[in-house]
Amino acid sequence: xxxxxxxxxxxxxxxxxxxxxxxxxxxxxxxxxxxxxxxxxxxxxxxxxxxxxxxxxxxxxxxxxxxxxxxxxxxxxxxxxxxxxxxxxxxxxxxxxxxxxxxxxxxxxxxxxxxxxxxxxxxxxxxxxxxxxxxxxxxxxxxxxxxxxxxxxxxxxxxxxxxxxxxxxxxxxxxxxxxxxxxxxxxxxxxxxxxxxxxxxxxxxxxxxxxxxxxxxxxxxxxxxxxxxxxxxxxxxxxxxxxxxxxxxxxxxxxxxxxxxxxxxxxxxxxxxxxxxxxxxxxxxxxxxxxxxxxxxxxxxxxxxxxxxxxxxxxxxxxxxxxxxxxxxxxxxxxxxxxxxxxxxxxxxxxxx
Numbered sequence: 001x002x003x004x005x006x007x008x009x010x011x012x013x014x015x016x017x018x019x020x021x022x023x024x025x026x027x028x029x030x031x032x033x034x035x036x037x038x039x040x041x042x043x044x045x046x047x048x049x050x051x052x053x054x055x056x057x058x059x060x061x062x063x064x065x066x067x068x069x070x071x072x073x074x075x076x077x078x079x080x081x082x083x084x085x086x087x088x089x090x091x092x093x094x095x096x097x098x099x100x101x102x103x104x105x106x107x108x109x110x111x112x113x114x115x116x117x118x119x120x121x122x123x124x125x126x127x128x129x130x131x132x133x134x135x136x137x138x139x140x141x142x143x144x145x146x147x148x149x150x151x152x153x154x155x156x157x158x159x160x161x162x163x164x165x166x167x168x169x170x171x172x173x174x175x176x177x178x179x180x181x182x183x184x185x186x187x188x189x190x191x192x193x194x195x196x197x198x199x200x201x202x203x204x205x206x207x208x209x210x211x212x213x214x215x216x217x218x219x220x221x222x223x224x225x226x227x228x229x230x231x232x233x234x235x236x237x238x239x240x241x242x243x244x245x246x247x248x249x250x251x252x253x254x255x256x257x258x259x260x261x262x263x264x265x266x267x268x269x270x271x272x273x274x275x276x277x278x279x280x281x282x283x284x285x286x287x288x289x290x291x292x293x294x295x296x297x298x299x300x301x302x303x304x305x306x307x308x309x310x311x312x313x314x315x316x317x318x319x320x321x322x323x324x325x326x327x328x329x330x331x332x333x334x335x336x337x338x339x340x341x342x343x344x345x346x347x348x349x350x351x352x353x
Contacts, residue, residue, distance in 0.1 A: 016267050019097045020339050021090055022275035022332055024352075025106065025196035029080060030133065031142025036076035038141060039231055039283050043290045048234025053289050063292050082352045087200045089348075094201060094210070100269035101160040101211040103167070103260070105331040106193030106276040107219035109229030112185050118224055120248045121256060122179040124190070124214040125164030130154045131189035133199065147205065157190065157198060160211035163267070167213065170263030176256060190214060193331075197276045210272070215260075217334065219277070219327045221247030221318075223284075231283045232290060246318060253330045254314045257337025265342070275335035277328035284325030294324035295353055301329065302351050310340040 028036045044054055052058040056067050066075035094102075113119065132154050134145045164180070171178040189195065194214040202208045218224065222243040223232075248256075257273075264271050279301065280293035288294065297320065304312035313336045321327060339345070 016264050017097075017270045018261070018264060018338075018342065019093070019099065019270070019272045020274075020335055020344070021094065021272060022335055023087065023090055023197065023200065024083065024278040025193045025200065025276045026083070026278050027192055027196065028142050029083065029200065030138060030145050030196065032144060032146060033076040033080060034073055035141075035143045036079070037072045040072075040291060042231050043234075043283060046234045048236075049289060049291075053291055060292060062295075079352065083200075084203055086350050086352065087203050091201045091203070091206070094272060097272060098270060099210055099272040101163050101213060102272045102274060103213045103215060103264070104194050104197050104274045104276050105215050105217055105257075105334040106191060106197065107328050107331060108191045108193075108216045109220060110224060110227075111191040111229065112187040113216070113218075113224075114186050115225055117185075118218055118244070119179040119216070120218050120252075122181055122216045123164050123168045124184075124194075124216060125159075125161045125168065125180050125182055126184075126190075126212075126214070127159040127161050129157050129159060129189065131157055131195050133189070133192070133195050155195070155198070155208070157195070158209065158211040160213045163211070164213045166267060167260065167263055170266070171256075171259055174259045174262065176259050191216065193276045193328075197274060215334075217253060217330050218247050219330045221245070221327060222322065223327075234290065237286075246322075247327060247330060249318045250316045250321065250330060250333045251314050253333035254310075254337035254340070257334035257339075258341035260334065261338035261341040264338075273335060273338050275332040277331045279326050279329050279332075281325040281328070284327060285323075286325075287323060288325075294326070297324035297326060298351070298353070301326075301332075302349070305336070305346055306349050308345040310336060313337075314340075 028038065043049060056064045066072055068074055132152060134149055134151050134153055138145065139151065168178050168180045198208045220229065225244050226238040226242055279298040280295065282293045283290050285294050301313065313333060321329060
């Protein structure tokens with residue numbers, strides 16, 4: 001999925017110009033197309049999966065068509081083509097806008113935050129950072145990266161600590177108790193939503209030069225620790241007593257986005273606000289036995305985005321997000337809240353299912 005919301009807030013001296021963007025950070029795009037169905041294959045191998053779902057005969061018709069005669073390879077290639085076309089469009093829009101810095105809302109899947117602390121939100125106020133996204137974990141999950149980069153390839157991501165501190169200060173002054181960090185905790189680098197956003201918006205390797213502020217949102221909620229950010233074990237699903245506390249509610253993320261817009265609007269320069277995530281995840285959708293996503297729920301939110309129906313976004317219940325495997329859409333609630341605060345609407349949308 002790739003979407004674009006643009007807004008210019010001009011007028012009073014010193015007020016920012018703001019561009020809003022949203023895109024997927026779908027991890028398998030780092031790897032080759034023949035590894036794209038890795039998550040599905042892992043669930044199909046799980047002994048806890050009911051037998052009728054192990055073969056295409058138990059799947060919805062659209063899923064059977066995608067699987068086809070080559071176990072999804074052709075569909076994977078077409079999926080990548082569509083997404084990359086959208087990424088290139090967003091990069092052109094970003095380059096035309098020439099932001100002074102970029103804020104990305106993204107999640108953390110047991111990468112930087114673990115049992116010792118899981119904040120609802122945290123501003124990662126990092127300085128310049130070298131990140132290596134193509135290590136052993138990437139190889140194990142997705143194989144060689146699609147760009148043919150060496151495994152130890154390092155990318156320099158410029159930081160924007162001063163802007164991050166000013167933003168956090170402004171949020172606290174508005175009553176948003178925002179956590180912040182100056183260095184990573186358990187991860188030597190950035191969580192995948194943030195680095196993948198930079199990689200995908202630089203798919204053609206022009207280089208990434210925009211200073212980055214990463215704002216983590218706890219999108220896994222009740223499963224963040226018990227699943228360790230991975231695919232569920234269907235034989236060992238956590239009981240109600242074992243579940244973690246929930247993620248922040250959609251309305252709260254929406255209000256966080258509004259508060260961010262109010263702070264950024266008073267800051268000088270040009271700022272891009274970016275939501276990073278796909279929407280319904282198959283491996284989070286228990287009602288579909290973790291093998292296909294809730295496309296109907298995604299379509300509902302997509303129509304609301306196209307129709308500028310911000311109240312549907314704000315009032316969307318957390319229970320619906322959990323039932324539909326849409327945990328990461330909370331990053332988009334932040335972006336939509338910011339756009340609602342600024343009184344702006346989507347002028348380009350594209351849904352790649």
